[in-house]
Structure formats: C-alpha cells, structure tokens
Amino acid sequence: GExxxxxxxxxxxxxxxxxxxxxxxxxxxxxxxxxxxxxxAGLQLLTYIFSNMDMKQDQRxxxxxxxxDKHLSLRIADTQTGDSAIYFxxxxxxxxxxxxxxxxxxxxxxxxx
Amino acid sequence: DTEVTQTxxxxxxxxxxxxxxxxxxxxxxxxxxxxxQKAKKPPELMFVYSYEKLSINESVxxxxxxxxxxxxxxxxxxxxxxxxxxxxxxxxxSQVTGPYEQYFGPGTRLTVT
Numbered sequence: 001g002e003x004x005x006x007x008x009x010x011x012x013x014x015x016x017x018x019x020x021x022x023x024x025x026x027x028x029x030x031x032x033x034x035x036x037x038x039x040x041a042g043l044q045l046l047t048y049i050f051s052n053m054d055m056k057q058d059q060r061x062x063x064x065x066x067x068x069d070k071h072l073s074l075r076i077a078d079t080q081t082g083d084s085a086i087y088f089x090x091x092x093x094x095x096x097x098x099x100x101x102x103x104x105x106x107x108x109x110x111x112x113x
Numbered sequence: 114d115t116e117v118t119q120t121x122x123x124x125x126x127x128x129x130x131x132x133x134x135x136x137x138x139x140x141x142x143x144x145x146x147x148x149x150q151k152a153k154k155p156p157e158l159m160f161v162y163s164y165e166k167l168s169i170n171e172s173v174x175x176x177x178x179x180x181x182x183x184x185x186x187x188x189x190x191x192x193x194x195x196x197x198x199x200x201x202x203x204x205x206x207s208q209v210t211g212p213y214e215q216y217f218g219p220g221t222r223l224t225v226t
Contacts, residue, residue, distance in 0.1 A: 031212040042203055043217040088155055092212040098169055099144050099210035103155035
C-alpha cells in the first residue's frame with residue numbers, strides 16, 4: 001500500500017541549512033507537499049511540487065524530487081529559530097480523486113541558537 | 114486569503130456531554146475534511162465532504178457525526194466520547210477533492226474527562 005517515511009529528528013545550528021528527507025512508495029503520486037506544524041497549532045502548507053518537476057524554489061525553501069528513487073527533500077536555507085517545528089511530508093495519490101493525503105510521521109526540526 | 118477558522122480553540126467535555134466543533138472557510142472550496150491528530154503523530158483522516166455530500170468516512174465511530182450545512186461550513190457533532198478521543202481535531206479544505214492543496218485550520222484541542 002501507500003507509505004511515506006521520514007526521519008524523526010534533525011538538529012541544526014541557526015544560520016546553517018537544514019535538509020529534511022522523505023521517501024514514498026506510490027508511483028502514481030501526482031502532488032507532494034510539505035507542511036509545517038508549530039506547537040499547539042494547525043498545519044501550515046509550506047510548498048508543494050508536481051510529480052513532473054525535479055525542483056521548486058520559494059525564497060529560503062528548495063524542494064528536490066527524485067521520482068526514480070521516490071525521494072523528496074526540503075532544504076531550508078539560513079535556518080532560524082522560528083523554523084523549529086515538525087515538518088510533514090505528504091503525498092496525494094493520482095490513482096484516486098478522493099483528496100486523501102498520505103502523511104509521513106513528521107520530522108522534528110530543532111534549531112539551536 | 115487561505116484561512117480556515119475553527120471554534121472553539123479548546124474544549125473539555127465529559128463522556129455524557131454533547132458538543133459540536135465548527136469549521137469555516139471563505140475560499141470557495143468545495144471539499145472539506147476532518148482530521149484527528151494525536152500528539153507527535155501525523156493527522157489521520159476522518160471524513161471528506163465533496164460539494165456538501167459525505168464522500169469518505171474512514172470507519173469513524175458513530176459517536177462522531179459530521180455535518181456540512183453549506184459550502185462554507187463544516188461541523189463535527191460529538192456525543193458519548195471516550196477519553197481516548199482526546200486529541201487535536203483539524204479541519205481542512207481544498208478547491209475540490211483530488212490532488213489539490215489542502216489548507217488547514219488551527220484545530221480544536223479536545224479533552225474528554
């Protein structure tokens with residue numbers, strides 16, 4: 001079945017780059033998303049990428065997609081303490097139109113001053 | 114504007130109470146979703162509404178009863194809940210069902226005593 005996996009924890013120093021990785025199994029995935037969740041808050045859509053793209057850049061965020069390896073990454077440049085949060089990777093299956101998202105377990109990003 | 118609002122922010126209820134959670138969006142979206150999220154876990158889909166009709170029920174117990182009175186509003190009626198139902202309840206919306214971005218509300222933190 002469909003599955004999305006992420007490493008659980010990443011710690012970086014303020015000002016460094018952060019790279020959060022995600023792998024997925026559904027080869028029919030059409031959209032892949034990155035959501036950010038701060039403590040006690042809802043999910044904030046950070047960015048998304050179509051499966052026919054290799055890369056998408058939006059200010060400090062760069063998403064890389066390797067469709068052959070089913071690997072997605074989110075790079076945050078110049079990481080700030082305000083970037084500390086849980087980051088969820090999610091895929092939307094292209095084989096159905098249900099709107100169901102498959103989420104990874106989430107990566108907790110800790111930014112040390 | 115990509116805002117989804119939810120009320121109340123916090124709710125404490127006894128196992129014999131009846132309460133309702135409310136969600137609203139004014140983006141013209143025709144798909145709305147309820148998710149349940151336990152601490153440190155990804156959101157779990159509960160219900161999907163498409164054009165005000167229930168399209169997905171992920172085998173949710175009948176003590177949770179969704180309602181979509183119009184295209185902007187989504188309710189979740191709660192009755193005879195159990196302590197294990199304590200969680201963050203998130204509402205989301207998207208343009209329509211399918212591979213479209215979902216925008217989440219801030220959630221209702223529910224505690225069942």
